[in-house]
């Protein structure tokens with residue numbers, strides 16, 4: 001038995017290694033043929049392309065590494081805003097789906113049913129080309145000034161591209177979060193609703209203080225994976241020309257031809273992003289569960 | 297008289313420092329019905345699960361139908377034993393995605409390579425014998441517990457085993473369902489099957505068992521014929537156990 | 543709920559919905575121009591496929607629609623029902639043959655594949671490829687052999703960490719680099735491979751969830767009957783695990799169909815790609831809303847049909863409801 005599994009183990013390792021070796025060998029041959037080797041020196045060279053928006057000062061004479069960093073920050077910006085807004089929208093829609101108002105309930109249900117069955121990319125294009133570029137050229141509104149040149153929120157200027165990506169991600173992810181919230185809420189026994197109603201608590205207060213806290217342990221893990229999805233989906237920003245990490249990487253690779261290095265950098269950046277998100281969520285998870293345990 | 301199972305000084309420990317089996321020796325003659333009793337956690341399940349290699353031994357030696365097993369055994373003898381020894385679990389363990397008929401014919405067709413038609417014929421016979429012929433095309437979840445357990449017995453019998461192991465086959469059943477399963481087992485014993493039965497059914501033990509073995513804390517406390525075990529058990533521990541049972 | 547609050551919510555919502563309906567009607571009746579959709583229907587369906595050969599993809603799609611109808615509405619018993627899963631599996635190679643040609647049909651280059659045909663081919667092809675890879679990865683991740691377990695885990699986790707668009711982009715760039723020199727594969731095939739490699743990692747996690755849900759007593763019962771480990775996996779554990787994983791696998795399939803739209807960014811002219819090139823045509827300038835609504839309807843229908851089919855399959859496979 002043990003001998004056999006050892007043999008199997010060795011056999012599998014050899015096969016895997018052989019396969020990897022074949023791939024690496026092909027890679028080496030192809031790289032030699034095309035005269036490219038693994039090299040990160042180009043990161044220090046000036047990029048030569050402009051970026052539509054940057055959180056920190058950036059000019060085309062800055063190097064590729066800095067351009068990628070700006071892209072990463074842009075990604076972070078839209079992801080962070082998206083996380084917050086999608087959560088708010090999702091929780092609201094999820095709550096609406098268990099509301100006693102029939103109209104509200106079916107509206108939320110319709111929202112989820114439509115949004116989840118239509119590709120995110122199509123939705124992004126809609127928000128960009130139809131909703132935001134369809135705004136009038138001269139600003140309308142007061143506190144929020146809307147125009148197809150950009151949005152100004154309380155004096156803070158936001159680009160149209162940013163707004164389109166943010167809206168698209170929020171609406172799309174919000175629908176998934178609504179489903180998760182509904183699932184979690186449905187798992188809370190009906191008796192809890194009757195209990196807070198019989199105590200005279202209002203529907204909203206009861207939902208927030210009684211039902212949601214009990215549903216959270218089931219909701220949080222699924223929420224984490226939705227957040228990770230949102231982060232990954234934010235790369236579709238390239239379709240509307242928002243200069244996020246992926247868009248900058250894409251331009252960089254097209255200019256330098258450094259596909260493998262570019263892929264490695266992107267992989268590392270995303271591992272970092274995922275780590276940030278799941279780390280943050282693990283923290284929230286621990287606090288929430290800890291507080292619930294203490295309050296028992 | 298030939299010996300079907302001979303166990304010598306079996307030792308099994310799941311966690312270091314505690315022993316689920318602590319030097320168990322016994323013999324089961326072929327055609328014999330041995331009933332194993334004992335308090336919860338005394339090692340009854342562990343014992344009969346070593347008989348077909350579901351639990352690995354940590355010490356001692358087993359001889360099942362002439363095949364030897366010990367702490368260092370290889371996979372091969374276990375396969376042979378499993379082909380010749382049937383087992384019925386407390387929780388039935390039927391395959392929920394297969395019909396009753398497919399549950400029974402799976403092993404004969406896939407392991408023994410019997411023709412499908414012949415295996416199905418045999419399965420129907422066995423279901424008939426168990427009194428549940430009309431359930432053949434249903435699925436496990438559509439049957440009562442007693443019916444499921446009889447299917448499980450039929451499934452084990454379909455391989456024509458020489459020994460049958462039962463681990464508390466009636467413990468998960470409603471009281472009114474227990475009898476139908478015990479009746480099936482009684483018939484099996486009458487037909488001369490070698491059986492090792494872990495059960496708390498005193499009536500069954502008294503009537504069907506050739507010998508009763510009492511275990512406690514991984515050890516055999518006493519083995520005697522049912523009449524003397526139930527009227528005057530030799531050991532204090534057995535008597536205490538029996539008094540709590542009634 | 544407080545009766546006044548309830549009433550005012552209803553009132554506000556009614557007003558909102560009324561306003562929405564009014565503006566949609568206004569747009570539909572006064573502003574919308576469906577020329578961009580109507581006059582280009584063949585493009586949306588088959589792309590720039592040679593006109594005299596269009597019957598081939600059309601035939602395939604009609605066969606698909608008939609099959610969907612038969613599966614959902616057809617009789618529950620009968621000789622055909624037993625072969626239904628196989629017929630479904632056969633639809634992918636059939637579609638490939640009809641569209642690509644060869645073997646009695648005139649070959650059509652992948653450059654001419656497009657529209658909804660290409661969307662469906664990408665979905666079917668990569669889904670069919672991803673499922674076995676995903677199952678193997680799931681088994682690998684639960685294997686006792688450390689090499690297998692670690693490499694499967696690493697693959698799954700890395701693949702799930704990166705965005706799909708990156709996998710597709712680098713698939714186009716990198717797959718050729720890993721192939722022996724001289725062996726070239728076309729863009730569509732590269733896309734199918736990249737999709738499959740990506741989806742397999744997610745499928746693996748769904749299947750692993752199913753595997754974990756099977757109680758160990760099922761393996762025991764199989765072992766006791768003398769089934770080998772491989773037989774127990776194939777006959778007892780996997781069928782149950784896949785059944786449990788079916789709802790999440792459905793979500794993956796729907797996701798896959800939606801995600802084929804990403805190939806538009808990389809220049810394939812599947813349903814979204816062809817629309818983008820149409821919108822770039824000066825004749826149809828600014829007709830975004832019409833095109834997007836039309837596409838949304840098509841995707842929505844396709845995804846909903848898929849979900850319905852899966853739901854149907856789920857019910858049929860449920861041993862409690864099925865009566866053979």
Ligand SMILES: Nc1ncnc2c1ncn2[C@@H]1O[C@H](COP(=O)(O)OP(=O)(O)OP(=O)(O)O)[C@@H](O)[C@H]1O
Nearest residue numbers: 310311315316334335336337338339340341342343
């Ligand atoms: N898989 C396991 N891992 C660790 N310990 C175990 C395991 N199975 C059994 N044990 C321990 O071994 C001892 C014997 O257990 P066993 O199941 O054989 O008892 P039993 O006599 O069958 O009890 P019961 O009447 O409750 O079924 C117990 O102390 C139990 O806790």
Ligand SMILES: [Mg+2]
Nearest residue numbers: 340341342464
């Ligand atoms: Mg037991």
